[in-house]
Amino acid sequence: MDVKPLGDRLLVEVLDAEEKSKGGIVLPDTAKEKPQQGKVLAVGSGKYVDGKLLPLDVKKGDVVLYGKYSGTELKMDDRQLLMLKEEDVLAIIVK
Amino acid sequence: MDVKPLGDRLLVEVLDAEEKSKGGIVLPDTAKEKPQQGKVLAVGSGKYVDGKLLPLDVKKGDVVLYGKYSGTELKMDDRQLLMLKEEDVLAIIVK
Amino acid sequence: MDVKPLGDRLLVEVLDAEEKSKGGIVLPDTAKEKPQQGKVLAVGSGKYVDGKLLPLDVKKGDVVLYGKYSGTELKMDDRQLLMLKEEDVLAIIVK
Amino acid sequence: MDVKPLGDRLLVEVLDAEEKSKGGIVLPDTAKEKPQQGKVLAVGSGKYVDGKLLPLDVKKGDVVLYGKYSGTELKMDDRQLLMLKEEDVLAIIVK
Amino acid sequence: MDVKPLGDRLLVEVLDAEEKSKGGIVLPDTAKEKPQQGKVLAVGSGKYVDGKLLPLDVKKGDVVLYGKYSGTELKMDDRQLLMLKEEDVLAIIVK
Amino acid sequence: MDVKPLGDRLLVEVLDAEEKSKGGIVLPDTAKEKPQQGKVLAVGSGKYVDGKLLPLDVKKGDVVLYGKYSGTELKMDDRQLLMLKEEDVLAIIVK
Amino acid sequence: MDVKPLGDRLLVEVLDAEEKSKGGIVLPDTAKEKPQQGKVLAVGSGKYVDGKLLPLDVKKGDVVLYGKYSGTELKMDDRQLLMLKEEDVLAIIVK
Numbered sequence: 172m173d174v175k176p177l178g179d180r181l182l183v184e185v186l187d188a189e190e191k192s193k194g195g196i197v198l199p200d201t202a203k204e205k206p207q208q209g210k211v212l213a214v215g216s217g218k219y220v221d222g223k224l225l226p227l228d229v230k231k232g233d234v235v236l237y238g239k240y241s242g243t244e245l246k247m248d249d250r251q252l253l254m255l256k257e258e259d260v261l262a263i264i265v266k
Numbered sequence: 267m268d269v270k271p272l273g274d275r276l277l278v279e280v281l282d283a284e285e286k287s288k289g290g291i292v293l294p295d296t297a298k299e300k301p302q303q304g305k306v307l308a309v310g311s312g313k314y315v316d317g318k319l320l321p322l323d324v325k326k327g328d329v330v331l332y333g334k335y336s337g338t339e340l341k342m343d344d345r346q347l348l349m350l351k352e353e354d355v356l357a358i359i360v361k
Numbered sequence: 362m363d364v365k366p367l368g369d370r371l372l373v374e375v376l377d378a379e380e381k382s383k384g385g386i387v388l389p390d391t392a393k394e395k396p397q398q399g400k401v402l403a404v405g406s407g408k409y410v411d412g413k414l415l416p417l418d419v420k421k422g423d424v425v426l427y428g429k430y431s432g433t434e435l436k437m438d439d440r441q442l443l444m445l446k447e448e449d450v451l452a453i454i455v456k
Numbered sequence: 457m458d459v460k461p462l463g464d465r466l467l468v469e470v471l472d473a474e475e476k477s478k479g480g481i482v483l484p485d486t487a488k489e490k491p492q493q494g495k496v497l498a499v500g501s502g503k504y505v506d507g508k509l510l511p512l513d514v515k516k517g518d519v520v521l522y523g524k525y526s527g528t529e530l531k532m533d534d535r536q537l538l539m540l541k542e543e544d545v546l547a548i549i550v551k
Numbered sequence: 552m553d554v555k556p557l558g559d560r561l562l563v564e565v566l567d568a569e570e571k572s573k574g575g576i577v578l579p580d581t582a583k584e585k586p587q588q589g590k591v592l593a594v595g596s597g598k599y600v601d602g603k604l605l606p607l608d609v610k611k612g613d614v615v616l617y618g619k620y621s622g623t624e625l626k627m628d629d630r631q632l633l634m635l636k637e638e639d640v641l642a643i644i645v646k
Numbered sequence: 647m648d649v650k651p652l653g654d655r656l657l658v659e660v661l662d663a664e665e666k667s668k669g670g671i672v673l674p675d676t677a678k679e680k681p682q683q684g685k686v687l688a689v690g691s692g693k694y695v696d697g698k699l700l701p702l703d704v705k706k707g708d709v710v711l712y713g714k715y716s717g718t719e720l721k722m723d724d725r726q727l728l729m730l731k732e733e734d735v736l737a738i739i740v741k
Numbered sequence: 742m743d744v745k746p747l748g749d750r751l752l753v754e755v756l757d758a759e760e761k762s763k764g765g766i767v768l769p770d771t772a773k774e775k776p777q778q779g780k781v782l783a784v785g786s787g788k789y790v791d792g793k794l795l796p797l798d799v800k801k802g803d804v805v806l807y808g809k810y811s812g813t814e815l816k817m818d819d820r821q822l823l824m825l826k827e828e829d830v831l832a833i834i835v836k
Contacts, residue, residue: 173361194354220789226345236824243356248834257747262752269452272418272450275452280441317412367548461641507602539586539642562737625681649835
C-alpha cells in the first residue's frame, strides 16, 4: 500500500529525539515555534508557477526541518507520518 | 440520477472504520486534524491554471485522504457522500 | 419582466422538499452545511479567466446543488428565487 | 451639475416601494440580505481585466438589483442617490 | 514649497459646508458612510495596470467625492488637506 | 559603515519639530493618523512590477511624508532612523 | 552536516550585543519593533518573480537587519541560528 501526496504536498516520517540528537541540531525549549525533523517518504507531482508545473525542491529521502504545528498527522503500521505542504518545509538537512 | 461536480470539485463516498482498518492506515485519536478516507465517485471538469483548463489530479475510483472538517455532506440512497474541492485532498491511497 | 444576472451570477428557483425527495437525495439533519437544490432560471454573461470571458458551466434549466447560506433571496409572483454566484454551486444534478 | 463615477463605479437613484411593486418583485421580510432596486444615472469609464479597460455591463438607464448594505448614500435635489461598485450589482431588471 | 503625492495618491483640499451647499449635493445625516468633497491640488505619477504605468483618472483641479474616513489629514498655511488613494475617490463632480 | 535597504525599502532620518515648522506643514493634533517627515538616506534596489525590476520613485536626499506608525525604528550615532517600505510613503516634499 | 534553506529562505547566526555595539548601530529600548542583526550562513535557491527563478538579494556572509519576531529559532553546536524568509530582512549592513 502506498500514499501518493497531491500537488505540492509531501509525506514525511517524523524523526524522534534520539535520531535528532545524532544530527547535531538541538531545538531550544524556549523557541517561539520549534521546528521538527522528518524524512521524506513521498512527494507530490509538483507546484504550478506562472502556469508551468515545476517539480518540488524536496526529494524522496531528504531529511527536512518543518514548523511544529504544520501538516496533518497520520499513523501507518506504528510509524508516525505527517502530510506537509512544501511551503511548510524550512530547510533540507544535508549530512 | 447522477451528480456532476462543478470545476475543481469532486464527490466522494465516505469509507467507514472497518474498510479503513483493512487499508492499514490508523488515524490517531490525538491527531490535531484527523484525515478521513473516501472513494471518488465523480470529478469536475477541471481547474484553471494561468488561463488553461487542466483536468484534476484525482480520478473517479481513487481512494483519497482528506481533512476531517472539509467539504459539504449529503446522503443518497443511504450512502454517505461528501462534496470536496481538490485542494481539500491530501493524498491518493494506492494499494 | 425578466431578471438578467450579471457576470458570474445565476438566478435559481428554490425546489421544495417534496420535489427534492423525488430526486433521491436526502440531506441529513446533522450535516454541517446543508446543501439545497434549485432550478436555474437565468445565467450571467460569464466569468473572466486570464482576461478571456468564458461562459458559465451552469446552463438555464439545470438543477443545481448549493450551500444553505449562499446567495441573496428574492420573491417574484410567489416563487422563491435566489441570486447565486457560480462558485456557490457545488454540483449539477443529472437525471 | 453632474456626478461622474470613477472606474467600475455607478450612480443609481433608489426606487421606492411603490415603483417596485409595479415591477412585480417583492422582497420577503425574512430575507437574509434584502436586495434593493435602483435606476442607473451614470457609470464609470470601466474595469481593468488583465490590463485591458472594458466597459461596464451596466448601462445608463438600466434598473438594477443590489444588496441592501451596498454603496455610499448621497442626496441631490431631494433625490436619494447611491454610489455602487459594479460588483455590488446582482442583476439587471428587463421589462 | 510643494507636496508631490506618490504613485496612485492625490492631495485634496477639503471643501467646507458652505461651498458644498452651493454645489447642490446635500449629504443626509443618516447616511451610513457620508461622502465628503475636496478639490484636487496634486496627483501622483499614476497606477500600474498589468505592468504598465497609467495616469490617474483624476486631474489637478477636479472636485471629487470621497468617503468620510478615507486618507491622511495634514494642514498647510491654515488649509485643511488630505492625502487620498485614487481608489478612495467615488466620483468627480462636473459643474 | 553603511545600511543598504532591501528591495522596496528605504532608510530615512526622522526630522524633528523645529525642522518641520520651517517647512510650513503643520500636522493637526486631531489628525486621525498624523504623518511625519523624514529625509531619505538610502533606497533599495527597486520593486518588481509584472516581473520587471523598477527603481523606486523616492531618491536619496528626498524629504518624504509617511504615516506615524509606519516602519521599524533604529538608532545610529544618536540619529533617529527608520526603515520604511515605499508604499508607506505618502508624498515627497519639494521646496 | 549542513542546513540548506528552501526557496526564499535563509539561515542566519544571531549576533550578540557586544558584536552589535562594535557595528555602531544601537537599537532603542522604546522601539516599537526592535530589529536584530545576524550573519547569513546559507541562502535558498531563490524566489519566483513572474515565473522566473531569481537569486536572492542576500548572499552568504552578509550581515543583515531583521525584525525581532521574525523567523524560526534553532540551535546547532551552541550557536543560535534563525531561519528567515528574505522578506523578513530589512537591510544589509555594509562595513
